[in-house]
Amino acid sequence: MAKPPTAAQRxxxxxxxxxxxRLTGSEAQLAALVRHRLAFRHPRPPHAFFLTPAGHRIREEAPGRAAPSPETPAAAATPSGIFAARTGTEPAPPPGADxxxxxxDVRSAWEGLLEMRRMTNADGARDRPCAWERTHLVQAAALALEAAGxxxxxxxxxxxxxxxxxxxAVRDASAERLRACAAALSAAGWQVSEHAERPGGSHYLLASPRRAG
Structure with missing residues (x-):
């Protein structure tokens, strides 16, 4: 962002x-926050506006809130400022990135996804993946895993x-960690089954978003 947000934007x-x-304000005010990459607009009705990780950082720097440590690096995000869950295939993050x-940011992204489920699932269910997750399988599963710890x-x-x-597919060299991943995805509304690469080979998980009914 080129300049600090205005008092009204703050x-x-x-x-x-x-x-x-989730944000409330006039269309012009919220659109300005989007231009500054402090907010994004949900692509589905009712097209609500939500803070990006950068917006959350501004919020936590407000008077009366604990400011983040100056040596804490910013969370990984896409060029648009939207949070990106870690799939485990990226380069190792720098020290202190966790x-x-x-x-x-993980907690905010997960809460935002649950709200997306509520708004876009026909029955308002928060315990079952939504259409966005079905078109972003890897990112959705990675977020569920990271949010579960x-x-x-x-x-x-x-x-x-x-x-x-x-x-x-979810892979982990540790059988214990793989079981933890299976439990996390199941709790997040995914159907999970364990498989072997070949008889006697390493095991991995296949996970799919659970459907209604």
Whole structure:
């Protein structure tokens, strides 16, 4: 962002829902926050606006809130400022990247996804994946795992695509961690089964978003 938010923009940011980051304000005010990459607009009706990780950082720097540690690096995000869950296939993050800022961004992203489920699932269910997750399988599964406290990367899980429709593969060298991943995905509304690469080979998970009924 080229310049700090205005006083009016700060008031909107500070008034955001603490769990989901949902914003209220005029269309022009919210559009300005989007231009500054402090908010994004949900693509589905009712097209609500939510804080990006950068917006959450501004909110937490408000008077009366604990400011993030100056040495804490910013959380990984896409060029647009939208949060990106770790699939375990990225380069190792720098030291300190898994600190409070990352935990906050993961929590906010997960709460935002639950709110997306509520708004877009026909029955308003928050315990079952929504249409967005079915078109972003790897990112959705990775977010569910990271939000549950599972660890990605060289000493943790990797999430990848598979030839099967609506299925991702989750691999981990540790059988115990793999079971933890299975439990986390099941709790997040995914159907999970364990398979072996070949008889006697390493095991992996196949996970698909659970459907209604």
């Amino acid at each position: 008031r909107i940011i500070e008034a955001a829902d603490p769990a989901t980051g 600190g409070p800022a990352r935990a906050r 599972c660890r990605p990367g060289p000493e943790g899980y990797e999430v990848g695509e598979t030839p099967q429709p609506e299925a991702v």
